[in-house]
Amino acid sequence: MDRRVLIAGVGLIGGSIALAIKKEHQAHIVGFDLNEENCKLAAKMHIIDEIASSLEKEAVLSDLIILACPVEEVGHMIGRLSELPLKQGAIVTDVGSTKEKIMEKAEILSEKGVTFIGGHPMAGSHKTGAGSARGHLFENAFYVLTPSSQTEENKIAELKSWLKGTKAHFVVMDPKEHDQVTGVVSHLPHLIASSLVRQVESHAQTNDRVRWLAAGGFRDITRIASSSPEMWRDIIIQNKSSLIALLDEWIDEMDFVKSLVKKGDREQIYHYFSGAKKFRDSLPVRAKGAIDAFYDLFVDVLDKPGVISHVTTILAKEQISLTNIRIIEAREDVFGVLRLSFQTDEDRHRAKACLERDGFETYLNM
Numbered sequence: 001m002d003r004r005v006l007i008a009g010v011g012l013i014g015g016s017i018a019l020a021i022k023k024e025h026q027a028h029i030v031g032f033d034l035n036e037e038n039c040k041l042a043a044k045m046h047i048i049d050e051i052a053s054s055l056e057k058e059a060v061l062s063d064l065i066i067l068a069c070p071v072e073e074v075g076h077m078i079g080r081l082s083e084l085p086l087k088q089g090a091i092v093t094d095v096g097s098t099k100e101k102i103m104e105k106a107e108i109l110s111e112k113g114v115t116f117i118g119g120h121p122m123a124g125s126h127k128t129g130a131g132s133a134r135g136h137l138f139e140n141a142f143y144v145l146t147p148s149s150q151t152e153e154n155k156i157a158e159l160k161s162w163l164k165g166t167k168a169h170f171v172v173m174d175p176k177e178h179d180q181v182t183g184v185v186s187h188l189p190h191l192i193a194s195s196l197v198r199q200v201e202s203h204a205q206t207n208d209r210v211r212w213l214a215a216g217g218f219r220d221i222t223r224i225a226s227s228s229p230e231m232w233r234d235i236i237i238q239n240k241s242s243l244i245a246l247l248d249e250w251i252d253e254m255d256f257v258k259s260l261v262k263k264g265d266r267e268q269i270y271h272y273f274s275g276a277k278k279f280r281d282s283l284p285v286r287a288k289g290a291i292d293a294f295y296d297l298f299v300d301v302l303d304k305p306g307v308i309s310h311v312t313t314i315l316a317k318e319q320i321s322l323t324n325i326r327i328i329e330a331r332e333d334v335f336g337v338l339r340l341s342f343q344t345d346e347d348r349h350r351a352k353a354c355l356e357r358d359g360f361e362t363y364l365n366m
């Protein structure tokens with residue numbers, strides 16, 4: 001008989017994990033979601049094999065339980081699971097963006113002899129729901145695991161084997177350290193992006209041109225502000241202590257930037273930007289992950305009519321599908337002005353080869 005996997009919260013992440021598991025295992029995947037329409041869509045798309053009638057009824061039959069809803073809900077679900085006679089040897093894991101509070105809550109499971117291993121795949125997007133799920137979403141991305149001190153090594157290996165189809169790189173981390181690091185690279189940037197959008201919105205109320213001109217760089221650095229408000233509310237609540245300290249640092253940094261602007265010292269302003277550029281340019285370029293969720297190719301094109309259709313015709317002839325195409329205005333920022341996105345790295349490399357045969361200059365990285 002197939003082993004049973006329960007996915008609680010069949011959204012972008014839960015759905016993507018279900019698809020990745022299907023690549024490597026013949027398991028029976030059952031979905032549970034408060035949003036009935038979303039669950040039906042997941043079943044229709046064959047992301048899940050069955051819709052659970054209740055969390056409790058399915059949980060007691062499952063070999064693997066993946067909690068993939070917003071992080072406050074993960075805590076509540078752990079409480080519900082702790083009341084149940086779960087299957088001997090079952091593994092419970094989650095995909096939440098915070099880990100410390102979830103691991104504290106999960107002690108209630110460890111006390112009952114149930115294996116809980118915290119998890120956080122460090123890739124995703126601002127999209128939500130089963131309709132956006134992709135089996136390759138986590139390819140090459142880091143996938144943090146936070147086992148408790150009692151977790152047996154063979155259980156960690158078993159979970160990694162379940163998740164093999166994600167093709168992610170697993171890293172074991174301490175939950176507190178996880179929250180501090182994700183606080184600075186993910187949660188604080190989210191607050192900054194949203195606050196920037198709100199500042200622009202308030203200017204747009206008195207001047208229509210603000211809305212028209214909010215393009216290019218502004219859209220790039222604020223993309224994440226279009227993510228699920230519910231998910232981010234929960235993350236901010238759970239990582240409060242790291243974020244308070246980081247916001248204090250941010251306010252000090254902004255005071256410093258303000259003093260730089262006030263002084264108007266050319267050398268100091270240049271030094272500030274060149275220091276930021278140097279560090280950003282030194283960051284490892286991963287093929288994929290939270291920073292770059294799609295396979296992009298940058299193409300240098302001349303600003304003349306018909307150039308986009310020329311590029312897309314070349315790709316169509318080779319039967320390479322695009323997932324997105326965008327003109328980037330800031331030429332200084334990237335080695336090209338047309339950004340093409342593909343679903344796989346193979347498509348991206350095929351596109352690069354055929355465009356170069358046609359005389360285009362292409363670049364893989366920003």
Ligand SMILES: NC(=O)C1=CN([C@@H]2O[C@H](COP(=O)(O)OP(=O)(O)OC[C@H]3O[C@@H](n4cnc5c(N)ncnc54)[C@H](O)[C@@H]3O)[C@@H](O)[C@H]2O)C=CC1
Pocket residue numbers: 008009010011012013014032033034035038068069070071073095096097098120121122123124125126127128129130228231235
């Ligand atoms: N969106 C992203 O890029 C990433 C998100 N995460 C984490 O993954 C988790 C899920 O996020 P997404 O899949 O992006 O969100 P999503 O909104 O696409 O999916 C969440 C699903 O959970 C369901 N849900 C909410 N409360 C529930 C409950 N009590 N019982 C059953 N279902 C419930 C919702 O109806 C929804 O379908 C969150 O904890 C988030 O922090 C982790 C990595 C990346």
Ligand SMILES: O=C(O)C(=O)Cc1ccc(O)cc1
Pocket residue numbers: 096097121122123124125126186224290291292293
């Ligand atoms: O959209 C993006 O670029 C992201 O950064 C997605 C993301 C959101 C939350 C996470 O915990 C991890 C990744």
